[in-house]
Amino acid sequence: MVKFRTGCPIASALDIVGDKWSIVIIRSMVVGATSYSDLLAMPEKIATNILAERLRRLEEAGLIRQTQARQGATRGVYGLTAKGAALIPALQALARWGEDELPDRWTPPERFYSARPADFDNGSMVTSAS
Amino acid sequence: MVKFRTGCPIASALDIVGDKWSIVIIRSMVVGATSYSDLLAMPEKIATNILAERLRRLEEAGLIRQTQARQGATRGVYGLTAKGAALIPALQALARWGEDELPDRWTPPERFYSARPADFDNGSMVTSAS
DNA sequence: ATTTTTTACTTGCAAAATGCAAGTTAGAAA
DNA sequence: TTTCTAACTTGCATTTTGCAAGTAAAAAAT
Numbered sequence: 316m317v318k319f320r321t322g323c324p325i326a327s328a329l330d331i332v333g334d335k336w337s338i339v340i341i342r343s344m345v346v347g348a349t350s351y352s353d354l355l356a357m358p359e360k361i362a363t364n365i366l367a368e369r370l371r372r373l374e375e376a377g378l379i380r381q382t383q384a385r386q387g388a389t390r391g392v393y394g395l396t397a398k399g400a401a402l403i404p405a406l407q408a409l410a411r412w413g414e415d416e417l418p419d420r421w422t423p424p425e426r427f428y429s430a431r432p433a434d435f436d437n438g439s440m441v442t443s444a445s
Numbered sequence: 446m447v448k449f450r451t452g453c454p455i456a457s458a459l460d461i462v463g464d465k466w467s468i469v470i471i472r473s474m475v476v477g478a479t480s481y482s483d484l485l486a487m488p489e490k491i492a493t494n495i496l497a498e499r500l501r502r503l504e505e506a507g508l509i510r511q512t513q514a515r516q517g518a519t520r521g522v523y524g525l526t527a528k529g530a531a532l533i534p535a536l537q538a539l540a541r542w543g544e545d546e547l548p549d550r551w552t553p554p555e556r557f558y559s560a561r562p563a564d565f566d567n568g569s570m571v572t573s574a575s
Numbered sequence: 576a577t578t579t580t581t582t583a584c585t586t587g588c589a590a591a592a593t594g595c596a597a598g599t600t601a602g603a604a605a
Numbered sequence: 606t607t608t609c610t611a612a613c614t615t616g617c618a619t620t621t622t623g624c625a626a627g628t629a630a631a632a633a634a635t
Contacts, residue, residue, distance in 0.1 A: 321488040324543025324550040325472050342455050351612055358451040362594050398546050408535035413454025416528050420454040481583055492623050
């Protein structure tokens with residue numbers, strides 16, 4: 316259970332996603348990563364224990380959820396909840412800053428900037444995992 | 446000198462401001478904090494060594510700068526550079542998320558949401574410090 | 576001009592977060 | 606059924622953050 320430093324909405328948001336990895340994970344989910352392996356393969360090379368712990372934390376905070384790829388399977392598929400997807404505008408603003416202000420940054424896939432919170436957490440996305 | 450994990454603009458942005466405190470510091474500067482003491486008094490209660498180190502790091506990255514409040518004085522006044530101010534949209538998006546998605550968060554001062562990057566780093570702001 | 580107070584750090588150490596690399600096990604593939 | 610692989614877990618090292626006391630120069634008070 317996350318403990319908020321103060322009532323400030325920014326500080327509180329950071330209390331949930333302001334670690335070194337959470338936003339990077341959410342970024343990858345916005346552009347299609349759904350499994351633990353997908354995320355482990357991120358170019359930033361996250362450590363396995365950090366990834367596991369972050370996913371647990373993000374799930375507990377309600378930003379992501381894990382569902383079963385198939386009936387009875389324990390290997391899950393992660394997806395953004397509406398609450399998690401609502402962070403997309405902030406991620407996009409951050410990406411723009413990075414592109415504009417930092418030298419020689421990659422250009423994110425088109426899919427990233429076109430993503431909208433409403434595109435996520437609509438149920439059908441989960442069952443179409445394959 | 447910050448080392449970027451990868452070329453991704455988000456990850457790179459986070460490599461600069463993705464610690465526990467940088468964005469909180471920038472937030473306070475957007476709404477008027479200019480001195481070390483102002484920032485030390487933030488409701489989040491930052492530790493003195495962390496504040497000093499963060500200010501040094503943000504200055505090195507070109508997001509803030511310190512100038513002298515008066516001729517010859519060593520006590521400086523901190524202000525956002527254009528580069529730092531360009532993060533305002535991302536901070537505002539994050540604040541909105543915090544307000545919308547987290548229970549019982551404070552409402553940021555009007556000044557925060559009305560702030561525009563162009564309002565900062567125009568020179569006259571520095572000399573009017575008092 | 577001198578003394579006192581305050582600001583801006585610095586320092587030493589503890590606690591928490593992150594990272595590395597090997598290990599384990601259940602699910603999936605062969 | 607056996608083998609392979611995904612999804613963690615574990616033990617320990619390194620880095621970051623936090624606590625609290627200390628220091629010194631600048632600013633305020635006398």
